[in-house]
Amino acid sequence: MAGTTVGTGRRARRRTGVNRENVAGWLFVAPVVAILGLFLLLPILMALWVSLTDWNGQGSPFRAGVPFVGLDNYTGLFARDDLSRQNFMISIRNTFYYVMIVVPAQTVLALGLALVVHRRTLRGKAFFRTAFYFPSVTSSVAISVLFLFVFSDSGAVTQLLAIIGVEGPQWFSDSRGLLHLLLSALGLADVDAPPPVLTGGGPFGLSWWEWLSGPSVAMCTIIMLAVWTTSGTFMLMFLAALQDIPVALEEASMLDGAGRRQRLRHVTLPVLRPTLFLVLTLGLIATWQVFDQVYVMSQGGPAKTTLTPAYLSYRTAFRDFDYGSGAAISFVLFLLIVLPAVLRRWVTRGRDAVRDRRRPRPGRS
Template sequence: MKIALSQVNPAFWFLSPALTLIAVFFFLPVAASLLLSFTDFDIYALGDRERLRFVALDNYLRLLRDPLFWNALKNTLYFVLVGGPLSVAVSLGAALLVNHRLVRFKGLFRSLLFLPVVTTLVAIAVVWRYLYHPRYGFPNYVLGLLGVGPIDWLGDPDWAMPAIILMATWKNFGFNMIIFIAGLQSIPARLYEAAVIDGANTWHQFRHITLPMLGPTFVFVTVITMIGYFQLFAEPYVMTRGGPANSTLSVALLMFQEGFRWWNLGYAAAIAFTLFLIVLAGTLLQLKLRRKEV
């Protein structure tokens, strides 16, 4: 039975332009990339389509045998598991300080702490590369005052990733801080007043009121932070190019190198969808753990 156009919900006509754009510029490219991951599409196929072959799961099997991918995955997991919790902790600490009732000029402090989020990463990378300079950098200057020798922060494989984690935490914590502030302001003040009457100190209030009430906010912040940190690309690309000795090579950076340096676009698409599956699995795991806690 055909439905007359006049019977279609008017909301559909208002949403259709946006849905069309999403389909054309998101779903179609994603579907094309998925198909591309099952081919050996490379620079030769750009010039001659007859060189394009369907290779089924060969790209994914090659991925599992590639030691460079496993090294990139290890570096990415290191960045996520260390940098993610550190960023969330710093964000929560900053939100608690800025939201404290005794703090004046709260709007000014929020704006200043949020500035790194909206600052261009290239500009930040230039400043932090100077800060990490082996001879003239501020961290090594402080270490020199303490009698410790200089560290080649971006040239030492043992220190390059921690240096990038520190910079990424400084740049990104402001966004999560704003979300935590919104969560803190949604907690009823009467809960704290009742806790004070019952003799609860500041730590007990934080542990038994603030943290439980921030549960949904923690889930959102954790998931968003994890997704963003799994896509680590700009920081190592600008500061270290994945070095030294591939110690800062991430999965996203490996995907970029395979796709746009070596033009192995089919293999790069396989890396992209593998990363998507890893992020999806991590997100579902966090949501499942949250439901168990509730």
């Protein structure tokens, strides 16, 4: 009886100690939670309410006279046959090509740079690491303005192409898509007269010819800027992961007769898989949110071929004073970013779980 009383008292004291630790922990994090709730969560909820209204920016969006439209701002982006849906689908098309080119290019370039600066025989590692990383810490606005001068009609790129006998395009005025130009160069299509079978019938108000246009020349310039400025940051991530690879693992693969390519394929890349997933996820998030370069270099032109959802949301809200539709575009963009990332994480976690179950446990034959 006495032992039971002593055990109960110990459990009660233990629960009391745990409760005190929980209270102390919440007291420490309460200021941060309050700040995040006030300056992050509350504005998001306010923007969500604005996306359900037809607020034009006059007065408060929470006053009684603001028209409540429900999900009309969202359904109009997909179902309504008007200019708003056309602009939104054009922005999705442009950003899709942007993402499909920038993410693989910057990932491959970052990995290549990391492998180069990780070599033990390379001299001047500090200089090359700084040089490769420097564009990532430079202001995106400043680099965008620099690219405007470099790719202008009298810029350095156009002059260098002229030296080798190539007439450079008008980089920020050419709205033709690369796939269209390629088909035209091969004699398979005419840019000005597309095949009749592709001029209609496309989804969401755009023809198949418009969906299959490819990135424009102006968008390709922005793509080159994005790849150049972002690969340095991802290079550091890959470099940190490469430095964590045990030297004994590489030496063992060399003793087994593995060449450089075999070590890269069977030793380095499997170890870099978590870092590769992180780089791809961050790259997808950043590319879908591209705004600065478009705002400075093209503002959606020419012919809307550099229009992106982020810039369209800004233009719809702050230039057209349609804050409801602008907020709706931003939340749709949020879903386009979050849902694929969650799906990729779920698929990766499922594969890791299967791999762990198949892995033999110690002590079993």
